[in-house]
Amino acid sequence: MRSLAASYLAARTVTTPVRAQAESSLERAIKATYLWKFAPFVAWPGGAFRSPDAPLVICVLGDNALANLLQQSVASERVDSHPIHVRDLAAVSRDTDCRILFDAGSSAQSIADALAMVRGQPVLTVTDNQEYGGPKGIINFVIENNHVRFEINDAAAAVNGLTISSKLLSLAIVVTPRTESASETRSA
Amino acid sequence: MQRLPNFRTVFALFTAIILVLAGLGLSVWFERAYEVRRIHEIDAQARILAETSTAALTFNDRKAGEEYVRALAANPEIETAAIYDSKGLLFAGFSRVAEQGPPAQLTIGKAASSQAGVTVTAPVRQDNSLLGTAYIEVFPDPVSRRIARYGFLALILILAALLVAVLAAGQAELRRANLELEKRAKELALAIVRLENEIQIREKTEEALRQAQKMEAVGQLTGGVAHDFNNLLQVITGNLDILRQRTQDGQIGRLVNGALRGAERASALTQRLLAFSRRQPLEPRPLDVNKLVAGMSDMLRRTLGETIEVETVLSGGLWVAFADANQLENALLNLAVNARDAMPEGGKLTIETGNAYLDEDYAASQQEVEPGQYVSVAVSDTGTGMSKETLARVFEPFFTTKDAGRGSGLGLSQVFGFMRQSDGHVTIYSELGGGTTVRLYLPRSTGGEAGIEVVPETSTADGAANEVVLVVEDDADVRANTAMMVQELGYGVVEAPDGEAALRALERQPSVRLLFTDVGLPGGLDGRQLADKARQLRPDLPVLFTSGYARNAIVHHGRLDPGIEMIGKPFTFAALGAKLRKILDEHPQPISD
Numbered sequence: 001m002r003s004l005a006a007s008y009l010a011a012r013t014v015t016t017p018v019r020a021q022a023e024s025s026l027e028r029a030i031k032a033t034y035l036w037k038f039a040p041f042v043a044w045p046g047g048a049f050r051s052p053d054a055p056l057v058i059c060v061l062g063d064n065a066l067a068n069l070l071q072q073s074v075a076s077e078r079v080d081s082h083p084i085h086v087r088d089l090a091a092v093s094r095d096t097d098c099r100i101l102f103d104a105g106s107s108a109q110s111i112a113d114a115l116a117m118v119r120g121q122p123v124l125t126v127t128d129n130q131e132y133g134g135p136k137g138i139i140n141f142v143i144e145n146n147h148v149r150f151e152i153n154d155a156a157a158a159v160n161g162l163t164i165s166s167k168l169l170s171l172a173i174v175v176t177p178r179t180e181s182a183s184e185t186r187s188a
Numbered sequence: 189m190q191r192l193p194n195f196r197t198v199f200a201l202f203t204a205i206i207l208v209l210a211g212l213g214l215s216v217w218f219e220r221a222y223e224v225r226r227i228h229e230i231d232a233q234a235r236i237l238a239e240t241s242t243a244a245l246t247f248n249d250r251k252a253g254e255e256y257v258r259a260l261a262a263n264p265e266i267e268t269a270a271i272y273d274s275k276g277l278l279f280a281g282f283s284r285v286a287e288q289g290p291p292a293q294l295t296i297g298k299a300a301s302s303q304a305g306v307t308v309t310a311p312v313r314q315d316n317s318l319l320g321t322a323y324i325e326v327f328p329d330p331v332s333r334r335i336a337r338y339g340f341l342a343l344i345l346i347l348a349a350l351l352v353a354v355l356a357a358g359q360a361e362l363r364r365a366n367l368e369l370e371k372r373a374k375e376l377a378l379a380i381v382r383l384e385n386e387i388q389i390r391e392k393t394e395e396a397l398r399q400a401q402k403m404e405a406v407g408q409l410t411g412g413v414a415h416d417f418n419n420l421l422q423v424i425t426g427n428l429d430i431l432r433q434r435t436q437d438g439q440i441g442r443l444v445n446g447a448l449r450g451a452e453r454a455s456a457l458t459q460r461l462l463a464f465s466r467r468q469p470l471e472p473r474p475l476d477v478n479k480l481v482a483g484m485s486d487m488l489r490r491t492l493g494e495t496i497e498v499e500t501v502l503s504g505g506l507w508v509a510f511a512d513a514n515q516l517e518n519a520l521l522n523l524a525v526n527a528r529d530a531m532p533e534g535g536k537l538t539i540e541t542g543n544a545y546l547d548e549d550y551a552a553s554q555q556e557v558e559p560g561q562y563v564s565v566a567v568s569d570t571g572t573g574m575s576k577e578t579l580a581r582v583f584e585p586f587f588t589t590k591d592a593g594r595g596s597g598l599g600l601s602q603v604f605g606f607m608r609q610s611d612g613h614v615t616i617y618s619e620l621g622g623g624t625t626v627r628l629y630l631p632r633s634t635g636g637e638a639g640i641e642v643v644p645e646t647s648t649a650d651g652a653a654n655e656v657v658l659v660v661e662d663d664a665d666v667r668a669n670t671a672m673m674v675q676e677l678g679y680g681v682v683e684a685p686d687g688e689a690a691l692r693a694l695e696r697q698p699s700v701r702l703l704f705t706d707v708g709l710p711g712g713l714d715g716r717q718l719a720d721k722a723r724q725l726r727p728d729l730p731v732l733f734t735s736g737y738a739r740n741a742i743v744h745h746g747r748l749d750p751g752i753e754m755i756g757k758p759f760t761f762a763a764l765g766a767k768l769r770k771i772l773d774e775h776p777q778p779i780s781d
Binding site: 034037040041054078079080149150165166168170171 | 242243244245246248249252315316465
């Protein structure tokens with residue numbers, strides 16, 4: 001069922017550009033919400049946060065509108081006593097303090113470059129890339145039946161030292177499991 | 189008969205009720221606890237559902253939500269399971285009750301338990317924000333399961349209650365059986381007491397019977413001996429009588445008189461024996477006791493001597509008694525002699541007469557006493573008195589407290605016999621050192637003039653030769669002697685040894701004027717029968733019976749039948765003469781003879 005969906009999506013992504021132009025504002029808002037809603041279901045390694053109430057930094061690379069949306073929705077939210085900070089970036093460095101990175105790619109840094117940059121760092125990478133074979137983060141948004149869903153690359157999460165809750169994994173329409181024997185890990 | 193339940197039954201009943209109530213209470217308590225536990229379990233499941241559906245709710249993944257909710261279908265108790273969003277709208281759910289489905293909207297509230305079942309909700313939280321509500325509704329416990337749950341307990345309780353009831357009943361039964369047993373035991377004890385009483389009475393009666401038999405045996409013995417003695421004495425007395433008649437010699441006469449006196453004393457002794465054995469025929473008649481006692485007083489004073497003062501107290505208006513005068517005199521004489529012996533230093537003898545009435549109670553307490561009117565004669569002395577032991581045996585024949593040779597021991601027994609035969613009564617009252625009173629009760633005469641008929645004794649031979657007496661006696665010596673006496677008296681005599689011979693003689697000798705026969709005859713025809721047969725031949729023939737042995741048909745209750753003449757053995761010459769004369773005078777010869 002999921003592979004069918006995947007192939008359907010793949011078919012869709014072949015004919016559509018990197019980012020869907022017809023993305024509605026609602027869809028965008030949902031995605032923005034999801035960005036910080038993922039947080040409770042992700043476990044960062046020990047030193048990822050300096051203190052329990054150190055801010056959880058969500059970085060948005062290459063999408064100002066999303067950054068603004070995000071900024072508005074996280075105003076009074078906390079994740080596990082971490083306040084949420086939003087950064088609007090054009091590029092990300094290796095020792096960034098982003099804990100969640102929404103990688104839309106910019107003129108300064110491509111999606112793949114950004115992903116490679118933070119590879120091995122405790123960063124939850126999220127992409128919205130429907131292009132078949134294109135660079136995807138640990139979580140990649142997928143639209144299914146007019147619902148915002150996502151696929152999760154648990155192997156990539158393991159590389160970044162992250163543990164994703166099975167609750168989240170079970171919601172993903174596609175999961176690339178940690179064990180090497182399963183599907184390939186492809187990074188852009 | 190309804191009795192109030194006793195303590196044990198009430199207690200058992202109480203226990204049974206307590207058991208049932210306890211069972212009910214336990215059941216209710218168990219039920220509540222079960223309910224609470226159920227709620228806890230369902231609550232736990234709701235919370236698990238809530239926990240698992242945080243992601244689904246966060247990311248609005250209904251499919252996932254449905255999956256989680258469906259997982260609860262594995263629990264058959266769950267009727268409805270659902271997830272609601274933060275606005276209370278149904279997110280995902282299922283219901284076994286198809287047409288109902290989970291409520292579309294939910295008002296957030298606590299878990300409620302209703303008759304329709306148990307409803308539990310749990311909030312879906314993420315970091316202090318409410319994402320939604322998990323909702324579970326379970327089926328109400330079917331009654332069958334409740335019953336099954338408590339059926340076992342109820343069964344045990346019922347059994348326990350039954351056991352208690354059975355035990356109580358058993359106890360009641362036991363108690364009842366015990367009471368019954370007690371009652372029976374008491375009855376038994378009573379019966380035993382009654383039995384013991386009866387045994388005692390029977391023993392006393394047997395003792396009395398043995399005593400009476402002893403007396404009877406002794407009486408028979410003495411009677412038998414006396415009878416034989418009488419016959420011998422008859423011979424002796426008869427011959428001596430004739431001898432005295434025939435001799436002119438004074439010396440011989442005195443010797444003969446001496447012998448006769450001895451014989452008389454011997455005769456008196458045998459009389460006493462016969463009296464005791466009740467074989468002496470009495471001739472009771474209406475009797476003026478006062479006259480008799482007065483007549484005796486001189487003789488008493490002579491007999492008792494100067495040391496004894498004799499006083500007679502004769503009551504006025506004394507009833508006429510019915511008794512044998514001679515025997516009464518003898519009895520009083522006996523008592524006087526006893527009194528004298530009890531007063532060796534002298535004293536006073538009192539004879540007192542009076543009317544007396546013995547009532548039913550008194551008669552019942554004695555033996556052989558009829559209630560009624562009696563004439564009492566009391567002989568009292570101021571002598572040594574008798575001990576209780578002596579008193580008990582005082583009427584026994586041969587019992588005497590006197591030295592050997594001084595008393596025969598027959599006196600009081602003779603008195604006893606005489607009174608019994610006279611339908612009278614004797615009482616003795618005595619105390620050691622206090623004197624003795626013997627009281628004789630003679631029956632009151634029911635008619636007839638009082639008079640002491642004394643047949644004067646004559647010594648004249650006033651018979652006529654043509655007055656033939658037929659003498660019937662089986663003892664040859666006695667017959668010879670009697671015949672001789674009759675002849676000496678001047679009568680003609682014909683002898684016969686037995687009844688048959690007598691009848692033949694009677695046929696052959698029409699001149700027989702009187703039948704003089706012994707009562708006891710051999711050969712199947714006794715004196716009485718002979719008399720009857722003789723009278724068939726000669727209707728006017730007078731009969732004189734003689735006997736030393738009174739147990740025979742002519743004597744009923746010790747008294748002569750009316751119209752029968754009798755002379756007791758041994759009889760003196762004079763007594764015989766008088767009797768013969770009297771009878772012959774009363775029955776004169778028919779002129780046609």
